[in-house]
Amino acid sequence: MFSIDTQILFCCMAVFSPRKTQLLWNYFLPFLLMNHLTLGNTISPLIMLDQYEGSGIRLVCTSEMLFPEIQLLWVDGEGQELLAAPAVATPDNITSSILLQPGAGHFVSCRIVSKSTKTSAGSTSVIIADIFFPSTSRWMIAFFVIAVLGTVVILAIYYILKKNNLKLALSDNEQKAMEEEIARIKIILGKEKNESQEALKVQDNFEKTMEELDFRRAASHAVNITLDPQCTHPKLIIKEKNRIKLSSLYLGLKDLKGALIAVAKEGFSSGKLYWEVEVEGRTFWELGVLTKKVRKRLESETLEKPLEEGYVSMQWFQNQYHCIGGSSLTDGQNEECAVVGVFLDLEEKMLSFYNVQLMCSIRTIPVEFFEKMYPFFNPGREENFLGVRPVSSPPRLASI
Template sequence: MGSGIPIPLLLPVLSALHSHGFRPVSGNLHEPLLILEGRDGAGIRLRCLSERNIPNIRLLWSDGNGRNLSGIPEPRDSGKGGSSVLLRPGSGNAAACRILEPRSRSDTESIVVIAEDFFPAASPWIPALALLLTLGLFLLLAAALRLRWNSRILAQERKNQREILEEIEELKMELEEEIAKFQREQQEMEEKLERIQGPLVFRRAQSHAASVTPAELRGNPGMAREGNERSVPGSEAAAVAREGFSQGKHYWEVELGSGSGWELGVLAEEIRDSLRDDSVPSVPEEKVAGLEYSQGEFRLPGGKLERNSGRCRVLGLFLDQEMGVLSFFDVEEKQLLGSLPLRISGNLFPFFRPGWDGNVLGIRPVGV
């Protein structure tokens, strides 16, 4: 509802009686009561009420120009009839509510005249607002055209960017292929170089050939391990060389036979003496350095293997006490099997353990 008019406001009305085929008001039929509810949007809301409870009455609306208006019936909670209507500008500034009582064929009418000032006035800003709306629509259209143009430019730029990215991906793939090719060639070159260097390293080690003579002992420097120690079962014989090496570089070769297990390496002098007396039940791990072979696999505790498995018929051992390294070579392949940093110092003795299967290990003269 609008403001500026008291709600509800009872206005003086002009009553008139009309025949229109009905009898004038008489008996219980009274003039309808018109109530000005107040402003409602662009118009004024009016209510028309029958003061008495008369069944089957009809309430009809018309404006100052004689045109019929559509009213909104109100609930008949108290039995009295009622209706409301919205009177808009241009309706003649007047409204009439007419009550019809079909049974007695009588009617009565109330009219209200409302000054023009009571109607909501059109705002002077409306033309300016219309101009602003027109200008806004024009700007919106211009912005839409500009956006469309920018979208085309952006789409072309994105297309160009995709093409550039595709070219970059192609170049990247080509680069990766070239890198992979280079890595393969480098690996092949390293393998060739290793194959060339392997025999050279082997020949360099072989140039330090030393005389080694094994002597059989009752003890065993190899076999099983318990923690950081090696057990020494007396049921398996081992051999330790008579010669010991305390400095320099020394190389010797051992024929391994057809056994499924063996161990070759060096051990400390104190361990050699204990094994000779058969007085040591176990050997500390740091006092023995050796390469083990069992069931087709090599094992080098504390060292690095170049090959983990395969058959080796002749093993070359190179003791470099200047560098503190013990190396093992496959003599027939002239390639390094593995190397082991030495944790033993002092006088070191080569040892030979052939295993349990009756295999025989033999010293082979270097150069054969």
């Protein structure tokens, strides 16, 4: 935790044009600009933008437990205490959250207060403009307004032509003037069409940014994975603790009995876990999780029998993704990828797969088991190794 007073400012100028405002919304949504100032020995808690809830934004405040009787208070710009979720305290830190609604005043501060002395030991403030709250895209509204106006203009031209019977009795000058007017209107409509297309492009960029934010949240729960030689098919070779492939002695054999998989030493019964696997250049691979009961059975049988139940996975086979053990709740991209991110959320009971290069979702499968889960890996019959790699921080989002 920090030993300096932190002031967080996030603002969007209301005087900007809608296009500039939308661009700011697209690129600066995930971040708050943090400016730390050293003032004596005050302690500044950390404020994070956690997620959207309905029409509001969930803010989370975290501080170290520097002394026993500590509490976190949320106050508005006038110093009035705000209603927040009950604080969660551990021996090391304390966390509190608040749901900020649009129009409820967007300046909030999280203060560290001693329960005994009622004095503040430090605070952090945040300002969030209305543009960052979920709302209907103004560009989309503009698109429909332009479409209606275009229809009205065309009907008006038709009415004028019919009323004056210009098709039969217009003079050359009048005809020329009308053609010029029609050409001018077509130019206006063309410009409006281009602006509408640009608005749709901004909307697509926004959706892509939201997918990247979802990927970054998953990658923030990275864990280390080590393959267990005691729970690995005897025809597979383990290298460097987390790389695996089929032994070259069996590459030409078609009938290989049993589950050609390697199971991790690490098992998980709660929380959120993320790991990455290198699968580039393979015609087949399978990644997933299985229950502790299935793991014990496989280990006792030396993996001579195939998997039948108690597991959830995703395969790459015949240039397509296949979900095993459940139907996907999402239909993400279908391109072949070099590195797959696997996110096991035991709180939401979901197993998600990501394209790490594109930072977007591939598939999400529900996990309906309530016992400890173990990652497993099927490398297929390729000559190169399939490997669990260390998770690196994704690149920063592009900014203006």
